[in-house]
Amino acid sequence: MENSMKLIMLGTGNAATVACYNTCFALCREDKYFLVDAGGGNGILSQLQKAHIPLSGIHEIFVTHVHTDHILGVIWMIRMVAQAIQKGEYQGELRIYGHDKVVQVLDWICRMTLPKKIVARLGEEILLCEVKSGEKFQAIGLEVECFDIASTKEKQFGFRTCLPDGQSLVCLGDEPYNACNQMYVEGADWLLCEAFCLYEDRERFKPYEKHHSTALDAGRLAAQLGVKNLLLYHTEDMKIALDFGLFEDRVSGLVEAYYRKSSDIVSTVDVLSTTGFSGQGFNTSEIKNKGIEGTLRVKILDGKDFKFNVAGNIAWNRNILSKYSKKRVIQDGRYEGFPLESVFAGRYTGIDPRDGVYTYELRPDAQIYKGTDLQAVDNYRYYLGTSISSVTGGFNVDFSYRNLRLNVGGVVSSGAKLLNMVTSPASYEIITSNRTGETPQTVYSDLYRNHLNVSKDMVNRWTPERTTGVKYPRIIDFMGDRLLLDQYNVHSQEITKGAYLENVSFLRIKNISLYYDIPQSIVKSLGLSSVGFSFTMNNFITFTNYSGIDPETPGTTYPITRSMTLGVNVGF
Numbered sequence: 001m002e003n004s005m006k007l008i009m010l011g012t013g014n015a016a017t018v019a020c021y022n023t024c025f026a027l028c029r030e031d032k033y034f035l036v037d038a039g040g041g042n043g044i045l046s047q048l049q050k051a052h053i054p055l056s057g058i059h060e061i062f063v064t065h066v067h068t069d070h071i072l073g074v075i076w077m078i079r080m081v082a083q084a085i086q087k088g089e090y091q092g093e094l095r096i097y098g099h100d101k102v103v104q105v106l107d108w109i110c111r112m113t114l115p116k117k118i119v120a121r122l123g124e125e126i127l128l129c130e131v132k133s134g135e136k137f138q139a140i141g142l143e144v145e146c147f148d149i150a151s152t153k154e155k156q157f158g159f160r161t162c163l164p165d166g167q168s169l170v171c172l173g174d175e176p177y178n179a180c181n182q183m184y185v186e187g188a189d190w191l192l193c194e195a196f197c198l199y200e201d202r203e204r205f206k207p208y209e210k211h212h213s214t215a216l217d218a219g220r221l222a223a224q225l226g227v228k229n230l231l232l233y234h235t236e237d238m239k240i241a242l243d244f245g246l247f248e249d250r251v252s253g254l255v256e257a258y259y260r261k262s263s264d265i266v267s268t269v270d271v272l273s274t275t276g277f278s279g280q281g282f283n284t285s286e287i288k289n290k291g292i293e294g295t296l297r298v299k300i301l302d303g304k305d306f307k308f309n310v311a312g313n314i315a316w317n318r319n320i321l322s323k324y325s326k327k328r329v330i331q332d333g334r335y336e337g338f339p340l341e342s343v344f345a346g347r348y349t350g351i352d353p354r355d356g357v358y359t360y361e362l363r364p365d366a367q368i369y370k371g372t373d374l375q376a377v378d379n380y381r382y383y384l385g386t387s388i389s390s391v392t393g394g395f396n397v398d399f400s401y402r403n404l405r406l407n408v409g410g411v412v413s414s415g416a417k418l419l420n421m422v423t424s425p426a427s428y429e430i431i432t433s434n435r436t437g438e439t440p441q442t443v444y445s446d447l448y449r450n451h452l453n454v455s456k457d458m459v460n461r462w463t464p465e466r467t468t469g470v471k472y473p474r475i476i477d478f479m480g481d482r483l484l485l486d487q488y489n490v491h492s493q494e495i496t497k498g499a500y501l502e503n504v505s506f507l508r509i510k511n512i513s514l515y516y517d518i519p520q521s522i523v524k525s526l527g528l529s530s531v532g533f534s535f536t537m538n539n540f541i542t543f544t545n546y547s548g549i550d551p552e553t554p555g556t557t558y559p560i561t562r563s564m565t566l567g568v569n570v571g572f
Contacts, residue, residue: 005029005163007190010047011039012233014069014174014196014212021047022069023174023234025192026058027140029164030553031560034139035061036159036171038073045076050313052394052411052510055080056090060139062146063098064173065156066105075109082114082121087515088534088567094126097137097146099157103128133157150178152211160184174234176213177221191227193218194234253296259289286323287340292316307400314393314412341387343417345498346380346490356462356474357489358499380495389505390415403517413552414505419497420548506544506551512537530571538563 006028011021022039024047035058038044048055058081063071074096084090096106106128111119122128131137133148144161149172156173158181163169167189174194177185185191196207199216207214215232222230245252293315301308324336330344346360362368366379373379391414399406462474490496518531539562544551550560 005165007169007231008033008051008053009231009233010044010051012235014234022073023194024070024073025233026051026053027142027169028053029140029142031057032140033058034142034144035077037062037064037070038077040069040072042073042076044073045080049394049396050315054511055084059092059094060137061094061096062139062144062157062159063096063102063106064158064171065099065151065154066101067154067174070174071102071105072109074106075113078106078110078122078126079114079118082118082126085121085125086117086569087532088565088569089513089536090125092125095129095137096127097129097131097139097144099132099146099148099155100130101155103130131157145184147181147184149173149175150180151175158184160188163189175211176217182225185227186225188225188227190229190231191222192231192233193221195232196235250299250302251297253294255292255294257290257292285321285325287319288322289317289319291318305402307398309398310395311398312393312395314391316391317388318390319388338383339386339388343384343387343419343501344381344494345384345419345501346495347382347384348499348501351462351470351473353462353467355489356467356470358473358496360490360495360498375490375492377490377492377494380490382498384498384501385415385417387416387418389413394510403519405513405515407511407513407515408509409511410507410509411552412507416504417501418504418548419500420502420546502546502548504544504546504548504551506542506546508542508552509540510538512540528570528572530569532569534565534567534569536565536567538565 008026008028010024010026013020013022021043022037024035024037024039024044026036027034033053038061039047055077058077061074061077063074065071078094078096081090081094096103098106107122110122129137131146133146136143136145138144142161142163144159146157146159149156149158151173152175156175158171158173160168160170168187169190169192170185170188171192172181172185172194177193194212195215195218196210196212197205197214199214202208202214212234218230218232221227244254293313295311295313297309297311299307299309319339321334321336321338321340324334330342334340335342335344349359349361351357352359360380361382363379363382367373367376368379392412394411395409397406397408460471462470462472514535516533523529523531539560542551553560
C-alpha cells in the first residue's frame, strides 16, 4: 500500500562489537529503500541479503557522520552499485547525502581505493550530495530534514521526516540528545536513539566515558519529550557463535545463538485523571529476546569450466514481553507473558448451518450461566499467534559453465499470522503490524452489496437453500435487518476477526539471472573490450497458502511487480 512503511534494522552494534553488525537501518516504502548509514565494511552486503533488500531498490543513502562503523559500508555500496550499473542491473541514480565532511571523506576514500572504472561513476550515476543543517531532501517520496546533533566528538547529522500516515520519525545519530534539537525531537511518534547498554551494566561498558548513554537515559528522555515510540540501537551485545569449515572449506558456515533481556522499556502507565492525562510513559516494561541464526555455503562443483555453489541462511527468533505496565490489558498486540504483536481473537470453527453465521470455539474455562454469556468476549478469546515471522531465511544458487552463468535467489518466511480483512468495497484504510485492510465485516454486514468488485469465491455464501460447503456467512440486509442474530451469538470484533486470520508463510523465487559473455577472441576482433548479454526475472514465483494479494507485503493494494529485463553490456 502506498501509505505503508517498514523500518528494517540491519545492525544495532557499536564500533567495537564483533558479534553483531554495526548500526544501520533502512526505511522501506513498497519496493523502494532509504538506507541510513551502512556499517563498517562489506558486511552490509550480507545484511542486505538477509533482509531481502536488493541493490536495485536503493537509490538514496543518508550518512550521519564519518566514523568507520557508519561510513565504510557506504564505500562497498558505491562499488557494488557501480558494478551493477556496468552489468545493466541497476537503473537510475544513487544519491548519497551527508554534510561537507561526509562528502569529502567518501570522495577521497573512493578515489584512493576503488578502480578507475568505479570512480568514473562518481558525478554521473552515483552522486555525493552535500546537505547543511536545516536543509531538506527527498528520499522514497519522503521529505527528510537534516539537523546538526551538536556532537561532542565528530560533526554528525540526524534527521526528521513525516511518514505517509502523518506520523513523525526522528533519528538522533549515535550520541546522546542535545537540548538545542528539542524542536526536532519533542512529540515525535518514533525516535531512533542510541543506548550503549543497560543502566545496570554501565560499570562494565562505561558508556558515559565514550559519550554515550544507557537504555534508562534514553527512556527518561523519551518520557520527558513526549515521544510515543522509542527504538534503541548502537548497543553492546553478547552472542555465542560457531564458525566452521569442512572438506577444505567446500562446506562452511556460521551458527549464532543469542539471548538478550532489555529492561527499562518505556510503556504507558495509567495515571490519575486529576493530572490532566490518562497515561504517562515510564520505564516499566521488559522484553526477552532469543534466537538462532545459521548460514551455510556449499561448493558442489569447483572445476575449471564448471562451478556450482549453493548458499543459504535461516533464522529463528522469539521474543516475550516478560514485564508490562498494563498487566491484564491487551493493547495493540501487547500482553504480559506473550510475544510482541500477538494476535488475540476467536478460534474460528466454521459456519453454523442453522443460521449462517460464523461460530467460534468456547474456552475450556468459559462461564456459561445464561444465554447472554454466549456473547461474552472472555469466553472466546484465544492467543492465536504473532504477526512477526518466527522463521526467516534466504537462499542463492550459482551455476556457471565457462562464459555462461545462472543465478537463482529466493526468500522464505514462516510463522506469521495476519488478518486478511481486505473486503469489498475495499478502502484499505487500516494497515497495522498485525492486521490488514479495513474494519472486519461482522455477521451483520453486507460484505459486497450488489456483488461488485469482489473475488469469485465471495459469492460462495450461506443461504437457506445452501447451508453446507460454503465459505462465507449469510448476507445481512444492508438496511440493518439483523434478524435477531446478535441475541445469542458473539459479535464483538475482537472475536469475529479470528475468522480472517491467515498464515502468511511463503517461499518466493525472488530472482533468476542468466549471463553470457562473448569469448574474448571474438570480442577483440570487433575492437571491443567486452560484450555480454543478461536476462533477469524478478519475483518469478511464490508458493503460499495466503489468500491475500501478496504474502511478503500483506495489506498492499498491488502485489510486488513481476518483471523481466534483457540487457546488453558493451565495453570499449
